Amino acid sequence: MLKLDYANMLSDRVGEHGLDADHLDPRGEEAAGVAALTRKLSSTRGKGWERWRDLHREPMRSEHVRPIKQYVESHRGKFDNLVVLGIGGSALGNIALQSALNPATYNLIEPGAASKGQRTGSATRSALPRIFVVDNVDPAYFGGVLNYVLAADPTLERTLFNVISKSGETAETAAQFMVIRELLKARGRKGSDHVVACTDPAKGTMRQICNQEGYFTLPVPDGVGGRFSVLSPVGLFSAAMCGIDIEGLLDGASQMDEVCSREDMSKNPAATLAYLLVELGQSKGKVNHVMMPYCNAMYLLADWYRQLWAESLGKKSDLTGETVYAGFTPIKALGTTDQHSQVQLYREGPNDKVLGLVELAEEGWKSMPGGVGDANVQIPTGLNVEAIRYLEGKSMAALLHAEKRATEYALVESQRPNFTITFPKLDAVHVGQFITLWEMVTAYAGLMLNIDAYDQPAVELGKQATFGLMGRAGYEKHLKAVEQTLAATGYVI
Amino acid sequence: MLKLDYANMLSDRVGEHGLDADHLDPRGEEAAGVAALTRKLSSTRGKGWERWRDLHREPMRSEHVRPIKQYVESHRGKFDNLVVLGIGGSALGNIALQSALNPATYNLIEPGAASKGQRTGSATRSALPRIFVVDNVDPAYFGGVLNYVLAADPTLERTLFNVISKSGETAETAAQFMVIRELLKARGRKGSDHVVACTDPAKGTMRQICNQEGYFTLPVPDGVGGRFSVLSPVGLFSAAMCGIDIEGLLDGASQMDEVCSREDMSKNPAATLAYLLVELGQSKGKVNHVMMPYCNAMYLLADWYRQLWAESLGKKSDLTGETVYAGFTPIKALGTTDQHSQVQLYREGPNDKVLGLVELAEEGWKSMPGGVGDANVQIPTGLNVEAIRYLEGKSMAALLHAEKRATEYALVESQRPNFTITFPKLDAVHVGQFITLWEMVTAYAGLMLNIDAYDQPAVELGKQATFGLMGRAGYEKHLKAVEQTLAATGYVI
Numbered sequence: 009m010l011k012l013d014y015a016n017m018l019s020d021r022v023g024e025h026g027l028d029a030d031h032l033d034p035r036g037e038e039a040a041g042v043a044a045l046t047r048k049l050s051s052t053r054g055k056g057w058e059r060w061r062d063l064h065r066e067p068m069r070s071e072h073v074r075p076i077k078q079y080v081e082s083h084r085g086k087f088d089n090l091v092v093l094g095i096g097g098s099a100l101g102n103i104a105l106q107s108a109l110n111p112a113t114y115n116l117i118e119p120g121a122a123s124k125g126q127r128t129g130s131a132t133r134s135a136l137p138r139i140f141v142v143d144n145v146d147p148a149y150f151g152g153v154l155n156y157v158l159a160a161d162p163t164l165e166r167t168l169f170n171v172i173s174k175s176g177e178t179a180e181t182a183a184q185f186m187v188i189r190e191l192l193k194a195r196g197r198k199g200s201d202h203v204v205a206c207t208d209p210a211k212g213t214m215r216q217i218c219n220q221e222g223y224f225t226l227p228v229p230d231g232v233g234g235r236f237s238v239l240s241p242v243g244l245f246s247a248a249m250c251g252i253d254i255e256g257l258l259d260g261a262s263q264m265d266e267v268c269s270r271e272d273m274s275k276n277p278a279a280t281l282a283y284l285l286v287e288l289g290q291s292k293g294k295v296n297h298v299m300m301p302y303c304n305a306m307y308l309l310a311d312w313y314r315q316l317w318a319e320s321l322g323k324k325s326d327l328t329g330e331t332v333y334a335g336f337t338p339i340k341a342l343g344t345t346d347q348h349s350q351v352q353l354y355r356e357g358p359n360d361k362v363l364g365l366v367e368l369a370e371e372g373w374k375s376m377p378g379g380v381g382d383a384n385v386q387i388p389t390g391l392n393v394e395a396i397r398y399l400e401g402k403s404m405a406a407l408l409h410a411e412k413r414a415t416e417y418a419l420v421e422s423q424r425p426n427f428t429i430t431f432p433k434l435d436a437v438h439v440g441q442f443i444t445l446w447e448m449v450t451a452y453a454g455l456m457l458n459i460d461a462y463d464q465p466a467v468e469l470g471k472q473a474t475f476g477l478m479g480r481a482g483y484e485k486h487l488k489a490v491e492q493t494l495a496a497t498g499y500v501i
Numbered sequence: 502m503l504k505l506d507y508a509n510m511l512s513d514r515v516g517e518h519g520l521d522a523d524h525l526d527p528r529g530e531e532a533a534g535v536a537a538l539t540r541k542l543s544s545t546r547g548k549g550w551e552r553w554r555d556l557h558r559e560p561m562r563s564e565h566v567r568p569i570k571q572y573v574e575s576h577r578g579k580f581d582n583l584v585v586l587g588i589g590g591s592a593l594g595n596i597a598l599q600s601a602l603n604p605a606t607y608n609l610i611e612p613g614a615a616s617k618g619q620r621t622g623s624a625t626r627s628a629l630p631r632i633f634v635v636d637n638v639d640p641a642y643f644g645g646v647l648n649y650v651l652a653a654d655p656t657l658e659r660t661l662f663n664v665i666s667k668s669g670e671t672a673e674t675a676a677q678f679m680v681i682r683e684l685l686k687a688r689g690r691k692g693s694d695h696v697v698a699c700t701d702p703a704k705g706t707m708r709q710i711c712n713q714e715g716y717f718t719l720p721v722p723d724g725v726g727g728r729f730s731v732l733s734p735v736g737l738f739s740a741a742m743c744g745i746d747i748e749g750l751l752d753g754a755s756q757m758d759e760v761c762s763r764e765d766m767s768k769n770p771a772a773t774l775a776y777l778l779v780e781l782g783q784s785k786g787k788v789n790h791v792m793m794p795y796c797n798a799m800y801l802l803a804d805w806y807r808q809l810w811a812e813s814l815g816k817k818s819d820l821t822g823e824t825v826y827a828g829f830t831p832i833k834a835l836g837t838t839d840q841h842s843q844v845q846l847y848r849e850g851p852n853d854k855v856l857g858l859v860e861l862a863e864e865g866w867k868s869m870p871g872g873v874g875d876a877n878v879q880i881p882t883g884l885n886v887e888a889i890r891y892l893e894g895k896s897m898a899a900l901l902h903a904e905k906r907a908t909e910y911a912l913v914e915s916q917r918p919n920f921t922i923t924f925p926k927l928d929a930v931h932v933g934q935f936i937t938l939w940e941m942v943t944a945y946a947g948l949m950l951n952i953d954a955y956d957q958p959a960v961e962l963g964k965q966a967t968f969g970l971m972g973r974a975g976y977e978k979h980l981k982a983v984e985q986t987l988a989a990t991g992y993v994i
Contacts, residue, residue: 015992029992096841112642113649116608144838145904147878147897148869149605149797156606180837182889183880183900190881213888234841277994295851296789296830304642315842322846335850337789339832344673345637347963348589348727349808353815355959357828358788376641385640387676388683395706396675398973404640407676407971411638414966417983421962466848469914470840473907478900480891490910499508499522501770 009263010441011430012277016416017284017362022423025294025359027287034274042279043271045455049448050269057462059231060447063239064261064440068229072241073254075226079204080248087168089157090137092246093184094172097234098206099143100312101243101443102172106139107308108439109252115139136251137168145180154191164195164202168249172206172242174228176214179474189221199223206241233462235316236447239440253436260440268448278445281427282452285362288425289336294362297336298354301366302343302412305434309366310340313446320450320461327458334457343367344411351415355422363419363426367412372433373405502756503934504923505770509909510777510855515916518787518852520780527767535772536764538948542941543762550955552724553940556732557754557933561722565734566747568719572697573741580661582650583630585739586677587665590727591699592636593805594736594936595665599632600801601932602745608632629744630661638673647684657688657695663739665699667721669707672967682714692716699734726955728809729940732933746929753933761941771938774920775945778855781918782829787855790829791847794859795836795905798927802859803833806939813943813954820951827950836860837904844908848915856912856919860905865926866898 019026031038053061062068092102106114115138140153161167169188173181192199200222207214209227218225226241237243239261244254268278288294297317299310322335341350343365354363368376385404391397399407419426429445431438454461476486512519524531546554555561585595599607608631633646654660662681666674685692693715700707702720711718719734730736732754737747761771781787790810792803815828834843836858847856861869878897884890892900912919922938924931947954969979 012994013990013992014994015990018992020990021986095838099838100842111645113645116649117652144797144835145897145900146795146797147866147901150897151878152604152606156609159610176886177888178841179889179892179900179904180841183892183895183897186880186884186889186892187878187897189884213886217884217886275994280994295853302639304637304639311842318843318846318850322848322850324849333849333851335846337832337846337850337854339830342637345588345592347960348671348673349593349804350811351963352957352959353811353828353830355815355962356817356826357811357815357830358826360788361830373640385644385680387679391679391682391710393669393706393710395670396672396679398968398971399672399676399679402676402971404638404643404676404680407638407672407967408640410967410970411672411963413983413987414963414970417966417986418959418963420986422959464845466845466911466915467840469848470844470904470907470911473910474900474903475891477903477906478891478895490906493514493910493913494509494906497506497508497513499506499511501505501507501768501773 009267009432010277010438010445011432012281013428013430014280014284016420017288017425017427021420022425025292025423026425027284027292031287032274032280034272038283039273042273042283042452045452046269046271046276046279048455049451055231057231057233057236058451059229060233060236060239061265063229063232064258064265069258072226072244073258076241076245076248076254079224079245083168085135087137087166087249088161089167090139090170090246090249091153091157091167091188092139092141092170092172093181093188094141094242095143095178095180096315097237098172098178098181098242099141100315101238102246103141103143104309104312105238105243105247105252105257105439106141106250108305108434109247109436110250112304114250137249139246139250141246142184145183150184150187154187164192164197167202169203170206170246170249171203171214172228173214174208174234175212176207176217177212179471179478182213204245206245235319238312238443256436257440257443260437261444263437264441264444264448268445278448279452282449282456284427285336285449286453286456288362293360294425295336296339296361298339298341298361298363299366300341300343300346300363302408303366303368303434304342306366306368306431307340307342309439309442312443314338314340316446316450319464321453321457321459322466323457323459324466325459327460332457332459334459343415344408347411347415351418354424355418359424361424363424365412365416365426365428366431367409367428368431368434370405370409372431375433502760502925503770503931503938504925505774506921506923507773507777509913510781510918510920514913515918518785518916519918520777520785524780525767525773527765531776532766535766535776535945538945539762539764539769539772541948542944548724550724550726550729551944552722553726553729553732554758556722556725557751557758562751565719565737566751569734569738569741569747572717572738576661578628580630580659580742581654582660583632583663583739583742584646584650584660584681585632585634585663585665586674586681587634587735588636588671588673589808590730591665591671591674591735592634593808594731595739596634596636597802597805598731598736598740598745598750598932599634599743601798601927602740602929603743605797607743630742632739632743634739635677638676643677643680647680657685657690660695661742662696663699663742664696664707665721665735666707667701667727668705669700669710670705672964672971675706697738699738728812731805731936749929750933750936753930753935754937756930757934757937757941761938771941772945774938775942775949777920778829778942779946779949781855786853787918788829789832789854791832791834791854791856792859793834793836793839793856795901796859796861796927797835799859799861799924800833800835802932802935803831805936807831807833809939809943812957814946814950814952815959816950816952817959818952820953825950825952827952836908837901840904840908844911847917848911852917854917856917858905858909858919858921859924860902860921861924861927863898863902865924868926868928
């Protein structure tokens with residue numbers, strides 16, 4: 009299992025900037041309060057917007073995994089390119105899984121070439137498509153990816169598009185979809201052979217289009233919000249297409265769900281982490297939360313976390329209607345890289361952060377192929393230059409670990425609260441655990457802040473203004489409001 | 502020229518969360534104070550750690566550009582792979598230039614293939630190497646890149662390594678260098694044919710190694726700190742190797758330098774921006790600074806900015822020795838993508854941010870190839886589904902612009918201060934302007950905060966602790982301190 013070490017969030021380590029360990033006393037009032045939340049969460053699981061908690065359970069598990077596996081198996085070797093069209097919760101999970109569980113050079117490995125350095129078990133890229141998750145309408149980016157795909161596969165015979173949109177009305181995904189539908193048409197391709205849609209199983213604009221065009225569809229289940237959907241077909245389909253062990257992801261989710269259902273807070277990492285983060289935020293002003301993996305493959309997990317954390321907890325009103333401007337600002341960083349960019353600020357700037365360090369145990373690197381001759385990348389002997397001789401014969405994993413520990417130490421010396429999550433191994437099971445851990449921390453934090461962690465009311469106004477600016481009928485008053493509010497001024501250089 | 506619009510930082514627009522426009526009165530005390538700083542900066546330019554201001558001027562300009570151009574021209578077509586080894590200021594600028602000025606699919610385009618979608622003028626990838634900037638010691642990442650390069654070029658005949666380290670003692674870069682030196686040796690390659698080093702021209706460990714091994718070297722000039730070095734050979738060499746117009750970068754720097762030397766604050770974007778950001782930080786609690794380009798290619802410019810802003814201004818003590826914990830936390834975001842991830846928080850969470858929106862003018866997209874049939878990517882007509890019909894026949898650039906303007910409007914409605922920087926065109930000249938603008942904003946902000954913007958004292962402790970943990974002689978007491986401070990506790994789940 010993942011390990012959480014929270015010693016550096018306590019006052020023993022970081023003085024007045026940490027929390028007194030008394031608060032965690034299992035017989036204390038706080039622990040009883042947290043236990044009550046655990047009971048509450050188990051009474052609401054699977055209901056309303058908490059259906060995400062059951063994605064790894066039957067019957068949803070089989071309902072999702074079976075058709076995905078059938079599709080993947082019956083289409084093995086048929087596609088060289090998989091282009092995912094989605095944004096926000098319909099993209100960040102896909103990107104995170106790909107980045108965590110496939111090598112950084114995945115797309116560079118030619119289909120058919122030997123796949124050295126690949127971490128997808130026995131699968132080879134010869135049977136796996138390149139993947140592009142195009143989560144923006146930047147025309148140079150979207151157009152550049154399409155041009156690349158068209159150069160590699162001019163007839164689009166070997167290209168699959170995975171459109172992800174519950175409603176079909178998200179402007180970005182709708183626009184992308186309209187472009188690729190036309191591209192396929194222009195090349196005489198049948199859309200139903202080249203589009204897989206993840207969408208509402210029963211209603212909505214995309215559902216209507218899918219029925220009309222005969223696309224193969226997978227459900228975005230009711231009661232599973234975008235930012236909680238990575239372990240539904242939204243995230244699982246593209247992962248499975250690229251050789252990722254989706255059963256492993258769900259197994260990991262199940263394991264972490266169990267651990268995070270424990271009433272004893274001292275044995276429940278989600279409850280403990282949520283309690284400490286909320287308390288340090290509210291009583292010590294630590295409102296910025298940095299996630300800093302010491303592992304490139306985990307870096308984009310932080311983008312997935314950023315949405316979960318920001319959109320769930322960033323709320324103007326609490327459940328009583330009081331204005332609270334709740335929330336914490338998630339920030340991503342990468343070790344060791346950001347030691348040479350952000351750590352100066354993290355140690356000497358405003359003490360307004362909690363740093364979440366994430367690492368892969370030194371043993372864990374050994375099961376990740378990717379090294380040169382050795383999975384750990386040995387630093388050779390023989391250069392024999394005094395100032396850097398101490399590096400000779402060590403492994404890069406050892407250096408990475410020393411840097412992480414040294415940074416942790418330096419942060420404590422500056423009284424900057426931090427915690428560490430350790431992966432024993434970087435595989436689907438542990439990534440599933442990590443995802444579920446943070447979803448559970450979010451659920452707890454929402455209760456502690458007494459806000460609705462499942463809505464996103466502030467996103468509406470921008471959508472309506474976009475409709476107005478794009479000339480959609482019925483939104484003229486929004487266009488007018490934008491023009492009045494942002495009328496030209498002289499404050500321009 | 503780039504355009505700065507700061508109207509949304511003023512109280513006219515965002516109420517008590519903005520600054521009153523009176524503060525900007527050209528006859529006022531504040532403007533006089535800022536003008537005095539401008540005079541001060543012009544008296545210190547080119548001296549001490551402000552030599553970066555002269556990188557675009559003679560004699561440094563020619564001293565740098567001439568040998569780079571000679572090398573690039575005499576080695577054209579000789580390399581398929583360029584691997585840059587560096588970290589922090591020796592990597593972030595390289596990555597930013599590459600990402601801003603070459604297409605996202607640059608590395609995927611096979612040498613020899615037609616280079617559709619490429620933005621490097623008449624150059625084709627047939628003469629340009631793939632680029633990998635490996636700014637971490639993650640063994641799976643570093644090893645994965647090396648394995649990929651070795652698979653493509655088993656004898657390393659067509660691979661060039663660019664090692665960037667002023668001292669040669671940065672542990673990460675030293676370790677990487679030791680690995681590639683051995684790889685070249687094992688394949689019987691002459692290091693001097695395959696390594697270009699950017700390092701101190703006169704002294705230090707890397708200088709000593711370069712002299713011994715006969716490497717071609719380019720200077721990291723004295724008085725130019727890592728985070729201010731992108732327009733020196735540190736950033737220019739790899740850019741030039743990949744077809745980027747380095748003279749254009751320096752021309753843009755020169756243009757922006759001139760504008761940012763104007764004593765009249767209302768005509769000087771660096772002075773105005775620094776003043777507003779520092780004032781909003783100090784008097785209104787806006788201590789988090791988000792940089793949010795609406796353009797994928799500009800996204801990694803934000804990583805370069807993050808180092809500049811965090812490491813320069815994040816300081817415990819001011820110049821009088823008083824403890825101030827100065828600094829602002831830089832955060833990167835991407836439009837429209839992060840509208841579906843962060844904007845909920847930015848509108849409804851704590852009002853502790855200033856958002857810097859960066860955009861490419863709608864006309865500017867037209868000169869960026871990358872579209873499908875049309876540089877702007879047209880959204881086709883003919884789907885004819887009511888809810889998304891308003892998108893038909895529009896361009897993706899128009900949608901991107903509408904989303905940006907809608908978000909700006911929504912932020913103002915929530916009284917969240919923000920500004921917009923507009924690129925008329927995304928090319929080397931304007932990227933050079935952008936870099937120099939932010940370097941000048943940083944120099945001004947350092948003076949306004951009365952801190953040393955050019956040191957990074959807090960990075961030392963972690964380095965020493967790393968030496969201790971890695972067993973370097975003379976650092977035993979640091980090892981002991983780490984072990985004592987981070988002794989195991991029971992606060993683990």
